[in-house]
Each structure stands twice: as structure tokens, then as C-alpha cells.
Amino acid sequence: MQCRTLIVTLTSATALILPALSHAQVTLKPDGQWRHLFTAGANISSGNNNAGSLNLSAEGARQTDRDKWTWGAKADRARSSSVDTIERYGLRTQYQRDFSVDWFGFGSGEWLRDKLANIANRTSVASGVGRHIWRDENGFFDLSVGLGYTYDRYVNSTDISGEMRDRYGRLELVLAEESSHKLTQTTSLRQKFTLFPDLRDSGKYRAVLDTGLTVAMTQSMNLSAGLSYRYDSDPGSNLKKGDAMFVTGVSWRLD
Structure with missing residues (x-):
């Protein structure tokens, strides 16, 4: 029931925020050429509140007509009154290949470091199958399911599943939906929601929601805003289960 409530809540939140919030997104064209996107955002204040991010x-x-390979990297830092409020770094990659018109297989890998969430290193790998629900020149909508393994190392030992641990590894089910939409000639929308039920400890799970909207100012420069939400039903003692981040910035596209 708790897992179902989370899915309904996040789905409703997605419907509300998609028109306005996003990560910029790299151009997808099935011509076999690599394309890249770089985004930067910053905020500085001084006086009664010395803060910066x-x-x-x-x-x-x-992307080609038969396969797609993507990668991404992120670094987020923020300080307020000389105290770190955000320190998060991440890397990810995924390869998928169609084996029929509607079906594809995928393999993915991800690394995360988030000291304030007590994660010294989180390494995840996964593989599975998916189905193209629809795809055309204006976007796509995919559903996928797979099996993954996640291994955590913690900054400080913490209570996980009733034991004090400095590391924790587990098999996970991977359930995901992802879509991309070209709303106008200058505006594109993208979102992805992934649920990771813990197969080692029944009832525990993680969830990740990312949304995306890119508004082009020129052929290579875009305005962007972003919202990410990470949820862990058992993050450890004295830690909140959910982490949300909103980012605005400017993106440079290399097509």
C-alpha cells in the first residue's frame, strides 16, 4: 500500500510539474552521430545570508534505427553560512537495442556520491527488456522491467534493515517508464520515473523521478530548469526519506 501511494503521488506530481520544470535534454536523432549537452547554473548571495550554489x-x-546509447554526469554543490547544504555527484549510462519493432533489451550502470545523505558510494547495474508503446518524429513512450544490483558504502555506519552497517548490497527489481515529447519547434519535454523494489528485504524500495523541459533561445543555447526527486524507504537512522532538487540554468548544445 505504501509503495502504491508513492507511485500515485509521484505520478500526480509529474503531471503538475511537467509543463514548467525540467532538465535540459540532448538531441535525439537516429543518424548514428554523438550529440552532447552541457548545462550550468549558479546562485550567490551575501549580506545577512552568505550562500551560494x-x-x-x-x-x-x-541513436540509430536499432539502438541507443546515452550517458550523463552531474555535480551539485551548495553552501549556506559556511555549511554545506548539498554535495552530490553522479554518473550514469544506458545502452538499449531493439530486437523487434516493439521490444528492446537494455543494460545500464550508475554511480552516486551524496555525503549529506550518508552515501559515500552507490554503484548500480541493471539489465532487462522494454516495450516501445509509441514513437514517432515528435517523441516516444517506453516501459521497461529488469533486474539490478545496488551496492552502497556509507560515510558513517547506520541502521539498515535492523543492523548497523557501513555497506549494503541487494538485488532489486527495476520498473521504469520514460517519455519524450516535442511540444513546439523550440520546446521539448522529457521525463523518467524508476522504481527499485528491494528483493533482499521485502517492502523496502527506492524511487527516482526526473523531468525535463528545454526551451531553445538559439540553435545551440537553451534555457532550462530542473526538478529531481529521490526517495528511499529505508535511508538509515536520522535521515529523511526524500530528497528534492530544483535547478535553473543555461545549456549549450553540441549537435
């Missing part, structure tokens, strides 16, 4: 991200994609 820096957000950097990069992604690339290569």
Missing part, C-alpha cells in the same frame, strides 16, 4: 551537468546520446 553551483550546478553542472553534461549528457550525450548516440
Whole structure:
């Protein structure tokens, strides 16, 4: 029931935020060429509140009529009154290949470091199958399911599944939906939601939601805003289960 409530909540939130919030997205064209996108955002204040933030991200994609390979990297730092409030770094990659008109297989890998969430290193790998629900020149909508393994190392030992641990590995089910939409000639929308039920400890799970909207100012420069949400039903003692991040910035596209 708790898992179902989370899915309904996040789906409703997606419907509300998609028109306005996003990560910029790399161009997808089935011509076999690599394309890249770089995004930067910053905020600085002084006086009664000395604070600053820096957000950097990069992604690339290569697509043909039969396969697609994507990668991404992110770095987010923020300080307020000389105290770190965000320190998060991540890398990800995924390869998928069609084996029929409607079906495809995929393999993915991801690395995360988030000291304030007590994650020194999180390494995840997954593989599975998916189905193209629809795809045309204006976008796509895919559903996928697979099996993955995630291994965490913690900054400080914490209570996970009733034991004090400094590391934790588990098999996970991977359930995902992803879509991309070309709304106008200058505006594109993209979103992805992934659920990771823990197969080692029944009832525990993680969830990741990313949304995307890119508004082109010129052929190579875009305005972007972004919202990411990460949820862990058992993050450890004295830690919140959900982490949300909103980022605005400017993106440079290399097509």
C-alpha cells in the first residue's frame, strides 16, 4: 500500500510539474552521430545570508534505427553560512537495442556520491527488456522491467534493515517508464520515473523521478530548469526519506 501511494503521488506530481520544470535534454536523432549537452547554473548571495550554489551537468546520446546509447554526469554543490547544504555527484549510462519493432533489451550502470545523505558510494547495474508503446518524429513512450544490483558504502555506519552497517548490497527489481515529447519547434519535454523494489528485504524500495523541459533561445543555447526527486524507504537512522532538487540554468548544445 505504501509503495502504491508513492507511485500515485509521484505520478500526480509529474503531471503538475511537467509543463514548467525540467532538465535540459540532448538531441535525439537516429543518424548514428554523438550529440552532447552541457548545462550550468549558479546562485550567490551575501549580506545577512552568505550562500551560494553551483550546478553542472553534461549528457550525450548516440541513436540509430536499432539502438541507443546515452550517458550523463552531474555535480551539485551548495553552501549556506559556511555549511554545506548539498554535495552530490553522479554518473550514469544506458545502452538499449531493439530486437523487434516493439521490444528492446537494455543494460545500464550508475554511480552516486551524496555525503549529506550518508552515501559515500552507490554503484548500480541493471539489465532487462522494454516495450516501445509509441514513437514517432515528435517523441516516444517506453516501459521497461529488469533486474539490478545496488551496492552502497556509507560515510558513517547506520541502521539498515535492523543492523548497523557501513555497506549494503541487494538485488532489486527495476520498473521504469520514460517519455519524450516535442511540444513546439523550440520546446521539448522529457521525463523518467524508476522504481527499485528491494528483493533482499521485502517492502523496502527506492524511487527516482526526473523531468525535463528545454526551451531553445538559439540553435545551440537553451534555457532550462530542473526538478529531481529521490526517495528511499529505508535511508538509515536520522535521515529523511526524500530528497528534492530544483535547478535553473543555461545549456549549450553540441549537435
